[in-house]
Amino acid sequence: xIQMTQSPSSLSASVGDRVTITCRASQxxxxxxxxxxxxxxxxxxxxxxxxxxxxxxxSSRFSxxxxxxxxxxxxxxxxxxxxxTYYCQQSHSSPRTFGQGTKLEIK
Amino acid sequence: QVQLQESGPGLVKPSxxxxxxxxxxxxxxxxxxxxxxxxxxxxxxxxxxxIYYSGSTNYNPSLKSRVTISxxxxxxxxxxxxxSVTAADxxxxxxxxxxxxxxxxxxxxxxxxxxxxxxx
Numbered sequence: 001x002i003q004m005t006q007s008p009s010s011l012s013a014s015v016g017d018r019v020t021i022t023c024r025a026s027q028x029x030x031x032x033x034x035x036x037x038x039x040x041x042x043x044x045x046x047x048x049x050x051x052x053x054x055x056x057x058x059s060s061r062f063s064x065x066x067x068x069x070x071x072x073x074x075x076x077x078x079x080x081x082x083x084x085t086y087y088c089q090q091s092h093s094s095p096r097t098f099g100q101g102t103k104l105e106i107k
Numbered sequence: 108q109v110q111l112q113e114s115g116p117g118l119v120k121p122s123x124x125x126x127x128x129x130x131x132x133x134x135x136x137x138x139x140x141x142x143x144x145x146x147x148x149x150x151x152x153x154x155x156x157x158i159y160y161s162g163s164t165n166y167n168p169s170l171k172s173r174v175t176i177s178x179x180x181x182x183x184x185x186x187x188x189x190x191s192v193t194a195a196d197x198x199x200x201x202x203x204x205x206x207x208x209x210x211x212x213x214x215x216x217x218x219x220x221x222x223x224x225x226x227x
Contacts, residue, residue, distance in 0.1 A: 034213040043201055043217035044152070050211035087152060091212045095167040098152040 002026050002090050006099035012107040017078045021102045023071045023088035032092035035064055035073045038101075039084045047086075048073065080106075109133040111202050111218035119196075119225050125189040129202030129218060136160050136183045140205035142214060143176060143187045147198035157205050158185055192225045199223075 003026035013019050023033065031051035036044035046055045048064035051071060061076040075082055083106050088099040115127035129141065142157040156166035158176045166174050175188040189196060199222050203214040 032211050034211075036214075043203075043220055044214070045217070046213050046215045049213035049215075050209045053209060053211075055213075055215065089152070089214075094165055095169070096154040098154070100151050 001095055002029060002093060002097050004088055004090055004097050004099040006086075006088055006102050008102060009100065010103040010105065012105050013078055014107045015078050015080060019075045019078055019104065021073045021086055021104075023066075023073070023099050025069045025071075025090055025092075028068045029090045029092035031067045032090055033064070033066065033071045034089045034091060035062075036087045036089065037082075037084045038087065044087060049091075078104075109204065109216050111204065111216060113200060113202050113218045113221040115221060115223070117222055117224060119192055119223060120227050121193055121225055122191055125187070125192050125196060125223055125225075127187045127200055127202075127221065127223070129185050129187075131183045131185075131204075134204075135180075136178060136185065137180055139207070140212075141178070141185045142203045142205045144201045144203060144214070145198040146201065146220070149195075150198075153198075155187065155189075155200075194225050197223065197225045 005024045007022045033051045035048040038044040047058050047062050052064045063074045085101045085103045087101050110132045112130045119125045137160040140157050143155040146152050158164045173190045178185040199220045201220045202218045204216040206215040
C-alpha cells in the first residue's frame with residue numbers, strides 16, 4: 001500500500017494567516033492526490049482533486065500543488081470556518097489511502 | 108442535488124456480519140462508481156472498496172476476504188457486508204460517490220455516516 005504522511009499533525013493559526021499543509025507519498029503518485037476538509041460531526045468534504053484542481057463550490061482561498069511524492073495544500077487567508085481537520089488521499093492505486101490528518105486550530 | 112444516506116444496525120455482535128445500505132437520491136446509481144469508507148480513532152480513514160453500477164468491484168486487500176459490496180439499481184442503492192466482525196471493525200461507516208475527472212478520481216459526495224459498534 002502507498003503510505004501517505006501529513007505534516008504537521010496539528011497546527012495553530014489565526015484568522016487571516018496563510019497556512020500550508022504538506023502531504024508526502026511513499027512512492028510517486030503523479031498528480032493523483034486529493035484533499036478533504038472535515039469538521040466535527042460531519043463527513044469529509046472534497047476541496048482539491050488531481051493535486052491542484054479546485055472542486056466546484058470551494059473557495060478560491062484553497063489551493064493545491066505538487067506532483068510525484070510531495071504535495072501541499074495552502075489556505076491563503078484563514079477564515080473562521082476553515083478551522084477543521086484536513087486529509088490528503090491518493091487515487092493512484094488500490095487500495096486508496098489517506099493521510100492521518102492535520103488538525104487546524106485557532107490560535 | 109445528489110444525496111447519499113447510510114442505514115443499518117448500529118450494533119453488531121462479534122463474529123457476525125455487518126450489513127449497511129446506502130440509498131442514493133438525486134441521481135441514478137447507474138451513472139458510475141460508489142464507495143464505502145470507514146473512520147475510527149485508531150485507524151483514521153480507511154477505504155473499504157467501491158462498485159461500478161454494472162457490479163464490478165474493487166476491495167481493499169486488507170478486508171477483501173470479508174467484504175462484499177453489491178448494487179441494486181432498481182432501488183438506487185448499494186450495500187456493504189462485512190463478515191466475521193471484531194471490535195476492530197467498530198467505526199463510523201460512510202458511503203460516497205467516486206467521481207472521475209481530468210484522469211483522476213475523488214470522493215465528491217458523502218453520506219452523513221453511520222456508527223457501527225461491534226460488541227456482545
